[in-house]
Amino acid sequence: MVRESSxxxxxTDLDESERPRERLAKLGPQALSxxxxxAILLRVGVQGExxxxxxxxxxxTFGGLSGLQRASFDEVCNQHGMxxxxxxxVKAAIELGNRLRLETPDEKPAIHSPxxxxxxVQYEMAGLTQEHLWxxxxxxxxxxxxxxxxxxxxxxxxxxxxGELFRAAIQRNAASIIVVHNHPSGDPTPSPEDIALTKxxxxxxxxxxIDLLDHLVIGQNKFVSMKERGLGFG
Numbered sequence: 595m596v597r598e599s600s601x602x603x604x605x606t607d608l609d610e611s612e613r614p615r616e617r618l619a620k621l622g623p624q625a626l627s628x629x630x631x632x633a634i635l636l637r638v639g640v641q642g643e644x645x646x647x648x649x650x651x652x653x654x655t656f657g658g659l660s661g662l663q664r665a666s667f668d669e670v671c672n673q674h675g676m677x678x679x680x681x682x683x684v685k686a687a688i689e690l691g692n693r694l695r696l697e698t699p700d701e702k703p704a705i706h707s708p709x710x711x712x713x714x715v716q717y718e719m720a721g722l723t724q725e726h727l728w729x730x731x732x733x734x735x736x737x738x739x740x741x742x743x744x745x746x747x748x749x750x751x752x753x754x755x756x757g758e759l760f761r762a763a764i765q766r767n768a769a770s771i772i773v774v775h776n777h778p779s780g781d782p783t784p785s786p787e788d789i790a791l792t793k794x795x796x797x798x799x800x801x802x803x804i805d806l807l808d809h810l811v812i813g814q815n816k817f818v819s820m821k822e823r824g825l826g827f828g
Contacts, residue, residue: 614646628653635683640675648675652684660814663688663721692718702737705730708808708819711772714741719776719812727775729759731768732807739766745775754791756798763804770805774812782813784825792826 614630623631632649633639639648652673656662662670662684671681705711711730719726727745730738742762745754763771773795775788792809799806808821821827 628659632684635687636680643675659688660720663692664723688721692721702733702739704735704737705732705772705807706736708810708817708822711774711808712810712812712817714738715774715810716812716817719774720814722776723778725776725778727754727759727773729762730772730774731763731766732770732772734769736770736807739768754794756791756794759795760798760802760804764802768804770807771799772808772810773806774810776812780814782811782816782818784811784818784820784823788820789826792820793828796827 614626614633618626629646629649632652633645636645636648639645652662655673656665667681667685670676670684671678715728724746725748726743729742729744731740731742733739744758759773788811795806808819809826811818
């Protein structure tokens, strides 16, 4: 069998100005494309495909970074040229990015719009393969106190105990809450069950004197504010 030249797969054989690590050091990570950033993690490709091309293949296979985030470790590991070490590096990098977004600064972020709330949860929720329901607890100035992860699984108004959604809000003396849940299908269109659940939360909030400011449904790269659409808020 004829062995291919290493030039077909080694980044070090690229012109220095085209090497991802050198470009990152000179121009910063924001100047690199997604395949180039992945190539730094992968380090080497396979015969006939350098690490940048391999990164591009992974993105195409899984439907972008969000698909790579949702993919299981085994699915990534089983891709041609990956293996345990490379799959672990990619998964670890994605998780580090996720945790960076979730780190809470000294000054709590204030939420002035549905988009402000969505940005707090969208990255992580878009990568979930099951339905999750979380509650963002807010103080009197609409600053986030914390995010409480309450339910996992198929959600409807009969299964969710509405009192559980307010437990942390009461403990933290929250003035209001925002409920968020994801649709793993990627389509954030609210279902009849979502609307029924919202109505129940609104009613409970009035009794507890804790306002439900919004209920967001998170999809793939988009979300729906049920408050803006008047769904469940009367």
